[in-house]
Amino acid sequence: MHATWKKKSQEEIKAIVFKALEKNVNYDTQNILGIPASYLDEKVFHQDSSLAKEAPFISTLIQNPNHIGCHTLGKSESFFEGTQEIEKDLIEICAVDILKGDPDEQDGYVASGGTEANIQAIWIYRNYFIKELSAKREEICIVCSEDSHYSMDKASNLLVLDIYKVPVENDSRAITQEKVREVILTAQNDNKKYFIVICNMMTTMFGSVDNIEAYTSPLTDLSCEFKLHVDGAYGGFYYPFTNEVTRLTFKNQNITSFTLDAHKMAQAPYGTGVFLIRKGYIQNVNTQEASYVEGEDFTLIGSRSGANAIAVWMILVKNGPFGWQEKVFILQKRTEWMCKQLSQLKVEYYRHEKSNIITIKSKYVSKEITSKFGLVPDDHSSPDWFKIVIMDHVTIEKLVMLIDDIKLHVTNL
Ligand SMILES: Cc1ncc(COP(=O)(O)O)c(C=O)c1O
Numbered sequence: 001m002h003a004t005w006k007k008k009s010q011e012e013i014k015a016i017v018f019k020a021l022e023k024n025v026n027y028d029t030q031n032i033l034g035i036p037a038s039y040l041d042e043k044v045f046h047q048d049s050s051l052a053k054e055a056p057f058i059s060t061l062i063q064n065p066n067h068i069g070c071h072t073l074g075k076s077e078s079f080f081e082g083t084q085e086i087e088k089d090l091i092e093i094c095a096v097d098i099l100k101g102d103p104d105e106q107d108g109y110v111a112s113g114g115t116e117a118n119i120q121a122i123w124i125y126r127n128y129f130i131k132e133l134s135a136k137r138e139e140i141c142i143v144c145s146e147d148s149h150y151s152m153d154k155a156s157n158l159l160v161l162d163i164y165k166v167p168v169e170n171d172s173r174a175i176t177q178e179k180v181r182e183v184i185l186t187a188q189n190d191n192k193k194y195f196i197v198i199c200n201m202m203t204t205m206f207g208s209v210d211n212i213e214a215y216t217s218p219l220t221d222l223s224c225e226f227k228l229h230v231d232g233a234y235g236g237f238y239y240p241f242t243n244e245v246t247r248l249t250f251k252n253q254n255i256t257s258f259t260l261d262a263h264k265m266a267q268a269p270y271g272t273g274v275f276l277i278r279k280g281y282i283q284n285v286n287t288q289e290a291s292y293v294e295g296e297d298f299t300l301i302g303s304r305s306g307a308n309a310i311a312v313w314m315i316l317v318k319n320g321p322f323g324w325q326e327k328v329f330i331l332q333k334r335t336e337w338m339c340k341q342l343s344q345l346k347v348e349y350y351r352h353e354k355s356n357i358i359t360i361k362s363k364y365v366s367k368e369i370t371s372k373f374g375l376v377p378d379d380h381s382s383p384d385w386f387k388i389v390i391m392d393h394v395t396i397e398k399l400v401m402l403i404d405d406i407k408l409h410v411t412n413l
Helices: 008-021 051-054 056-063 077-100 116-134 149-157 177-189 212-221 306-344 367-372 396-411
Strands: 106-111 140-146 162-165 196-202 225-232 255-261 271-277 359-360 387-389
Touching: 008 056, 008 077, 008 306, 051 056, 056 306, 077 140, 077 177, 077 196, 077 255, 077 271, 077 306, 106 116, 106 225, 106 306, 116 140, 116 196, 116 255, 140 149, 140 177, 140 255, 149 162, 177 212, 212 225, 225 271, 306 396, 359 396, 367 396
Parallel strands: 140 162, 140 196, 196 225, 225 255
Antiparallel strands: 106 271, 255 271, 359 387
16 A cells, blocks of 8 residues: 555654644744735634634634646745645655546646536546547547536536537446447547547446446447546545456546545535546646746636635544545445345445445425425435435434335335
């Protein structure tokens, strides 16, 4: 195992974060007169409170470092270099320890969320095709499945790229080579020559995982130019731990980038999407006009909170790789337990065997049940499915109550 991700004690974490904060500028004691930023308003957030002194995340929030730009490229804003180093460490843990990339071979940053990270990827590939392969914008398209997250539609709209969706089979939620081939042929017929492909590592509604070869085989057979991004916004901190032999890692040369959201399965604060990409591509979205930013800006977002990166790093190193494995193992066991109960009641549901999402056909749950247990529909106006997401707080005690209500409901069907 690569050495970056190691479990750390609370004392070690505190020492590392407070040392990093000391390396950042101190608005109080130094003369920092040129940036439109400061520590959080002292009337509300006291820097010297005993709580802050013990709490590295709260202290970072109060000191309010701005992690604008991308820090894996060498040059960044020197004002916040201490905490940026921790973000670099976090990117390395995600890219190397979790997604099996080679050390120092990926760039990345903590984005506002999965939406931004997905748009960032598509933006990079659109510009790559235009700059490197002299593509015309109209010749480039996005290909994803009908179960892909709607951020792909946002990207299509913002970046003015046509989008083609591969239908999935209703019960298996799988894409097939045949369907992908049909979609590519349709796109080629529309004069599309460059393909930005999104492969799902656990979809929003079903937790399904796309078979990457269903995309890459027909793309290769039909001699398509393509770049492939993996949307692991939901699954990125889960699936690599339930499927050790997954093809969805940086070892797979067909994959260039990933999204993984720490504010979903990793229980981090909102604003912690992680974007990762092989070195050599992010330069396609360098905004050179960002001339007042040291190191320029290769990200979509602009200013962003350094405290977010610290929070994710703290969560990962506090658990350590084995702690993480155990956390996921428990959620898998609970999911298996729930599936068993549903099967006994002959309730029809979808669950990918490596996932913690269970999606039930809507006839098996009443309106009362869905609102009592906060189940989420695929479509609020005419739901076909409702999902249960087995998170840390979704304990068997709570699931038992749901099963009891479903039992009553199905006996009356
Ligand atoms: C698979 C997938 N991709 C992208 C997103 C978008 O993430 P965010 O809401 O953080 O922008 C989600 C959110 O649910 C998701 O499940």
